Amino acid sequence: MIKINGKSINSTVDQSSSKPIGAYILANESAGFLAEIQRTNNFEFVVTNLQGIKKPGMSGSESNAIVENIEEVIRLSVNSTSIPHFSQDPITVRRGNSVVKYAGVPTFPEGSIQVNDYIGIDTKVALMSWQNLSYNVKTEKVGLVTDYKRDCWLVEYTPDYQEVRRWILHGCWISSLTEPEYNHDSNDKHTISATIQYDWAELDFTGET
Structure with missing residues (x-):
């Protein structure tokens, strides 16, 4: 027996509960509630409609001007990604001694992906080529929105790679690329981080690819 809030309470350790507590x-499949946990490593980040873009500094006439299989290169290279969610600043109305709050304009914060820098498939070139669509360092010109914005998918899978859900990120483009420094004392894999700006994101449960 223990006391809680001044009341003596008997132990219920030997009593069955009418609802699951563990x-x-x-x-327990027989209970009709068999759940699989979502794992953090069962996902893909896919960029759409990037095929045929030129490498930075290329005019297009060179034999190697086009980034080959750029969408697949990015998909296979992504190591981690942020998950898109929005926030709303409240609109407050004060009257007398009280305040009520209303929903304000939603804001989708910037996203990010981190990729492994694979040499054989030119991961770094793929990201820089996409970034080059919004600003061409050689010509010093900013691209048109139709040049650089692309829709992206964040697809979540079960452990046996059946699609669970997908996010569609609308109007994505790379606003910055960052890399850790090279270091002779280090023997780690080299990665690249990309900051992704997007207009809005939504969940799509249709399962279409």
């Missing part, structure tokens, strides 16, 4: 129910 984790076993999540693995």
